[in-house]
Amino acid sequence: MNRFRDTGHLLRFAALFVIAFAVFLVIRHFVVPKTFGEYGHYRGAVMAEIAARPVHFAGHETCETCHADLLAAKSAGKHANVNCEACHGPLAKHADDPSITPPKLDTATLCVRCHAASAAKPKNFPQVDADQHSGGLPCETCHQPHSPAITAGGAK
Amino acid sequence: MNLDRRHFLIMLPAAAIAWEHVLAGTPETSPNYTMSEHWWGMLIDIPKCIGCGNCVRACQAENDVPDGFFRTWVERYLVTDYNLENPVVISPDGGKEGFPSAPPEDEGKYFFVPKMCNHCADSPCTQVCPVGATFIAPDGVVLVDPKYCLGCAYCVQACPYGCRYIHPEKRVADKCTLCYHRITKGLTTACCEACPTGARQLVDLKNPNDPIHAFMKTHAVQVLKPQMATGAKLFYNQLDGSVR
Numbered sequence: 001m002n003r004f005r006d007t008g009h010l011l012r013f014a015a016l017f018v019i020a021f022a023v024f025l026v027i028r029h030f031v032v033p034k035t036f037g038e039y040g041h042y043r044g045a046v047m048a049e050i051a052a053r054p055v056h057f058a059g060h061e062t063c064e065t066c067h068a069d070l071l072a073a074k075s076a077g078k079h080a081n082v083n084c085e086a087c088h089g090p091l092a093k094h095a096d097d098p099s100i101t102p103p104k105l106d107t108a109t110l111c112v113r114c115h116a117a118s119a120a121k122p123k124n125f126p127q128v129d130a131d132q133h134s135g136g137l138p139c140e141t142c143h144q145p146h147s148p149a150i151t152a153g154g155a156k
Numbered sequence: 157m158n159l160d161r162r163h164f165l166i167m168l169p170a171a172a173i174a175w176e177h178v179l180a181g182t183p184e185t186s187p188n189y190t191m192s193e194h195w196w197g198m199l200i201d202i203p204k205c206i207g208c209g210n211c212v213r214a215c216q217a218e219n220d221v222p223d224g225f226f227r228t229w230v231e232r233y234l235v236t237d238y239n240l241e242n243p244v245v246i247s248p249d250g251g252k253e254g255f256p257s258a259p260p261e262d263e264g265k266y267f268f269v270p271k272m273c274n275h276c277a278d279s280p281c282t283q284v285c286p287v288g289a290t291f292i293a294p295d296g297v298v299l300v301d302p303k304y305c306l307g308c309a310y311c312v313q314a315c316p317y318g319c320r321y322i323h324p325e326k327r328v329a330d331k332c333t334l335c336y337h338r339i340t341k342g343l344t345t346a347c348c349e350a351c352p353t354g355a356r357q358l359v360d361l362k363n364p365n366d367p368i369h370a371f372m373k374t375h376a377v378q379v380l381k382p383q384m385a386t387g388a389k390l391f392y393n394q395l396d397g398s399v400r
Contacts (some may be wrong), residue, residue, distance in 0.1 A: 042291035046301040053337040084354040119258040120266035
């Protein structure tokens with residue numbers, strides 16, 4: 001019996017340990033987000049938060065629902081596979097509210113971005129030295145951007 | 157259905173996750189229902205890239221990337237025959253406004269290499285995060301939790317492709333999300349949408365009808381730094397051996 005005579009200090013220490021563990025559990029309950037560990041060692045809810053960020057590029061399918069005429073013109077020419085917003089820029093706001101007019105484009109910078117001659121570009125990609133090619137005239141004098149080939153009747 | 161104990165135990169966690177949705181009568185809204193159906197990556201067709209910088213501008217517009225930081229950028233390589241291992245690489249402002257014209261008389265070959273997060277299946281960046289702020293989502297996209305990130309930049313150092321940065325205002329790690337807010341809605345990424353030549357294609361490896369499967373069988377497709385075994389999912393067609 002005498003063996004257990006001096007166990008008081010151990011019990012007090014054990015009680016402290018239990019209290020500390022309880023405090024840890026309470027803090028953990030409030031500090032660790034609810035969805036942490038749902039799929040792995042991260043907050044599961046973050047995927048939905050990232051997915052909820054606003055879209056700026058509407059996507060060419062959205063453009064085509066209204067602009068069937070331009071789609072037809074584009075499909076007939078070399079720019080058939082170039083998406084609308086590749087040149088026109090992000091227009092989700094315009095798609096949401098058509099009264100917001102898209103900014104006017106400047107062909108002088110836009111066309112040259114892709115078609116300026118450079119040995120680094122693929123050989124079969126149409127390239128021009130803009131100054132020699134047009135002598136400073138804007139590209140749309142001769143080329144219609146949606147279907148850029150020059151037809152017999154001239155640009156439309 | 158005959159279930160042995162081993163398979164019953166394997167199925168228990170999956171059943172536990174779906175259970176509340178099954179009880180609610182809507183098993184199709186189980187949390188990983190759609191995520192588990194995808195395994196996203198991207199195909200980059202180097203011979204098609206013209207270095208116009210459309211992808212870089214589109215990415216910055218779509219994701220509000222601060223000036224001077226890039227979630228995607230384009231590099232121009234010049235590989236000369238007398239110094240094959242040390243190509244001359246330029247990327248002025250990430251290739252955002254294109255590149256200076258290359259004179260044709262220069263010796264060597266030129267090509268453009270668009271770069272971005274490789275969304276590695278065994279990504280070094282997620283393994284080093286001390287707090288669980290960056291992770292591989294169940295659909296294979298490597299994401300950052302901006303509310304959980306400490307900004308310690310350990311992941312920025314760990315990424316062998318240099319695809320991460322510390323956001324100058326938020327002070328947390330930031331990177332390409334593979335336009336997670338778009339691909340989860342059925343849209344393609346902003347860079348793919350804006351690419352005029354189709355040099356970038358979003359691919360879903362779990363979709364058996366994705367053209368990537370046929371493409372991979374007939375083309376020389378490579379990933380960057382395969383020796384690092386990162387499981388990169390940015391597939392480059394006709395990648396030159398000098399690209400680092």
